[in-house]
Structure formats: structure tokens, C-alpha cells
Amino acid sequence: MTKKTLLVLALAAVAGMAQAEDTLKKIKDSGSVTMGVRESSGALSYTLGDGKFVGYHVEICENVLRDVRKQLGMSAMAVKYQPVTSQNRIPLVQNGTVDIECGSTTNNATRQKDVSFAVTTFVEEVRILVKANSGISAIAQLNGRNVATTTGTTSVQTLRKNERATGVDFKEVFGKDHADSFLLLESGRADAFVMDGAILAGLVAKSKAPADFKVVGEVLSVEPIAIMIRKDDPAFKKAVDDSIKAQMKSGDIAKTWNKWFEQPIPPTNTKVGMAPNENTKHAWANPNDKPAEDYAKK
Secondary structure (H helix, E strand, O other), rough: OOOOHHHHHHHHHHEEEEEEEHHHHHHHHEEEEEEEEEEEEEEEEEEEEOOEEHHHHHHEEEEHHHHHHHHOOOOEEEEEEEOOOOHHHHHHHHOOOOOOEEEOOOOOOOOOOEEEOOOEEEEEEEEEEEOOOOOOHHHHHHHEEEEEEOOOOHHHHHHHHHHHOOOOOEEEEEOOHHHHHHHHHOOOOOEEEEEEEHHHHHHHOOOHHHHEEEEEEEEEEEEEEEEEEEEOOOHHHHHHHHHHHHHHHHOHHHHHHHHHHHOOEEEOOOOOOOOOOOHHHHHHHOOOOOOOOHHOOO
């Protein structure tokens, strides 16, 4: 490696570090902020088309950015919505394309090496979705079957690590996003879809025939889901955390949950029908940014 190449790499690293440390300055100087959103992450984050994104995490982030605008004394702030996928969400946060990612990302120790997470806003339970008439009700029945999951997610790894999956030989089939993975199940190209329960519930609620699907088997893992931001930017993390904690303390976050998970939601005005679980309510009452590994120790 030449001295010139080393210099370029060093300057790039310094530039990246400066960017990471100055998200608030970047927002104020540019008058805008970019929110990473998902197109089909259940009721957490999804699109209505024409560049409009909604959901539980999208609304929480919009509240955060409103508070950031007030903190910076800005009379106006343009919010740009950038669709991300399971594969590119972390790189897009790292390289500065996305300032705050508001999708369905698990906070774990591996990811904490590359990015930071705000306090947990939802504690997810990974489950198995099948067709109601499939006859599948347990992990052992997945032997020899096709199991769908979304590229870039941790769900099938979680299934393989489950002690009840010992000796179970299944084939992984990958969807490019959650809607694509659900289509694999819906069309019969997969016999099961392993994913976060809230995402599964949201996809079923918006499907043509919700009664044709059911969640089976035990909870595969418990994972904290959080809003993702760049690493090594304590000022921005504090601003994001302070806003979310205020939403928790006021009860607004519970109202936001009720709006997206317990009331009819667009575009079809169907209900996901999912109350917050005890782990989620505990995270609201005791704000923290602990990774998934800490939950596994319980």
C-alpha cells in the first residue's frame, strides 16, 4: 500500500469521524435531516406509496426530529425519507446518507461495533408464520421444508441456534425485503416464514386473506428493537434518547403503539391487533440501550 493510499484512507477516516461527531451541526447547517425508513416492516415502518412512509417507529422518529429542531432553534427543518433494506441500512448510517434509521433493527453486540442505538422502543419476539392449513405447529416439522427469511436479518440464524432445531434440516429461501419473504410463503414457495412477530402480524393484517395464516411454535428469541444512529456522536444520541424518554414518561409512546398496533391502520384500515408485551412495557418504564445478548442471559 502506497503512502498516498494510506493518506487518502486516513483523511477519509478523519472525515467520517468528524461527520459522526457533528450530526446536529450537519442538520443545522443543511436545514435538513434524512430518516431511514422501511417499505414493508409491518406496522413499525412501511410505505403508503408516493414517497409517504408511516408506522410506529416513523412517528416516534418524527417526534424526535421535531424536538431536535426545537433544540437547534430552527424555524423549519426538511425531513427526507430514504428507503433502506436489511442489507444496506447499517452502511447508509455509517457513511452519512441516513442520519437516523427508523425501521425494525435489532440492537445487538455485533452491530454496536459499527453503529449506536437509541433506548429500546420495542422488545420483539421472533416467531414462525405458516399457512393455517399447513399442519405445521412446531420446529421439528420444518425438517425438509423451505423456510423463508429476509436477506440481512438474523431470524434464521436464531432458528438454527434454537435447541429444538437440533437435527432439523431445512432449506433457507431469501426474500429481498419482508414483503417479498411473505410472498414466498403466500405463493407456496416457502413452507414457513421466520421473522419478528410484529412484522409478521403487520404483513398478515394487510394480506388478502389474514385468516389463511397463523403464528406457531414457541418464541425463538427476545430482541430489543431500536432506532439506529451513527457511532461516536454522543450529542446526537443524547438528543434522540432525551426525546424518546420524554415520550415514554408522558405516555405518548404507549398512545403511538395503540395507534399503529391496536387500531385500524392505512391503507386497508385493518388492525394488527397486538398489545405491547411485558418486555416492551418494561423497556418503556426503564429506558435502556442494552443489546440482545443481555436479554438472552435472563
